[in-house]
């Protein structure tokens with residue numbers, strides 16, 4: 001992955017020198033600005049791995065900028081560059097969170113070395129963070145909740161087939177738990193100590209897909225400056241999860257089939273084949289067989305993948321699972337938000353059970369998360385379940401008999417009240433933060449709060 005660097009210095013010459021040195025010798029992308037205020041805006045909009053910061057600038061001091069950067073994006077590394085760099089100011093900067101400093105004038109090799117060291121560290125940190133997130137997901141792997149007959153038999157089936165190396169196709173609408181099932185299969189397999197590598201086949205551009213899967217060697221194409229390991233090799237010994245497999249193009253389908261047949265693949269630009277031992281689990285929310293009939297999915301690949309198939313029914317076809325799932329999510333979000341919500345009122349539960357749930361379990365999870373956040377008492381009320389949709393039905397009774405302008409205002413006031421209550425609860429009455437979430441200016445938010453009769457102090461804890 002390329003890295004992004006931002007250089008801030010009031011001397012334009014220094015900026016162009018830095019850009020030339022770094023872009024000439026590395027593949028990092030360098031953005032420069034002499035304007036501290038603009039730099040802050042850039043950092044708010046884009047993630048930079050590293051900021052090179054001049055300590056002495058007119059307008060805003062380097063220390064101030066450093067503090068701001070650490071506030072906005074603590075993960076961004078900052079290297080101080082200064083001509084007036086006394087040890088004291090450098091030490092102070094390091095206390096605030098700068099990772100290193102360098103004094104002007106400097107030799108190109110010297111600054112490149114410092115940059116490279118920092119960028120390597122950043123990469124390591126990023127990988128560790130990803131690993132931690134991955135681990136948290138692994139731990140969740142087994143929490144497949146559901147007491148319906150169909151979920152029980154799916155769970156038994158998972159335990160039965162997990163230990164084999166057979167490929168599996170998991171089908172089901174969006175949000176039905178396909179990835180969760182894939183993780184559970186990996187978790188219960190003999191490969192569980194090896195990686196589980198998820199790939200969203202629809203998210204990779206066609207031109208990169210072969211190299212993403214199989215890797216490439218240096219010089220394979222312009223931009224391939226070093227050898228790169230592909231996902232297949234990364235997953236070696238473990239499981240490769242092909243999400244949205246129907247989105248693979250026909251050429252990639254052919255290459256994947258070849259790999260599945262003999263366990264060998266060839267990195268782009270290489271002359272040698274490599275081997276990898278992986279189990280493939282594929283997921284789709286389309287009817288693969290129908291795509292086969294239309295000539296958009298290879299029939300031989302379909303049969304090669306579909307050794308075992310698991311179909312997850314939509315939530316509306318297993319409504320008996322809704323109460324237990326709702327409680328599971330309630331506990332999870334009550335804990336996460338430190339709220340003592342104990343359960344659902346009867347009306348709330350029947351609303352949950354009868355709702356459409358076109359977004360399936362993911363939608364249920366989101367609705368419960370919001371309900372927990374806005375819940376005022378110990379039990380979630382029907383009006384707290386998806387307040388914005390209930391708004392129409394609840395106010396609609398009275399609005400038909402009043403003039404349009406008044407009706408519109410009533411709906412709007414209701415809407416502001418519920419929307420802002422939700423946002424303000426999230427940020428505990430901090431209006432600046434709430435304005436940021438809403439994407440409006442603070443003053444405007446204050447005006448809306450007045451219309452909705454809300455006070456920020458009622459949200460402080």
Ligand SMILES: Nc1ncnc2c1ncn2[C@@H]1O[C@H](COP(=O)(O)OP(=O)(O)OP(=O)(O)O)[C@@H](O)[C@H]1O
Pocket residue numbers: 143144145146172173174175176177178179180181285361362365
């Ligand atoms: N049976 C279940 N028990 C508990 N949580 C579940 C269950 N099924 C799904 N979830 C949760 O619902 C969310 C959506 O599930 P998942 O990502 O596995 O769905 P998906 O079928 O892969 O969706 P998509 O097709 O949109 O990618 C996840 O947060 C998952 O943990």
Ligand SMILES: [Mg+2]
Pocket residue numbers: 178179243
């Ligand atoms: Mg998914």
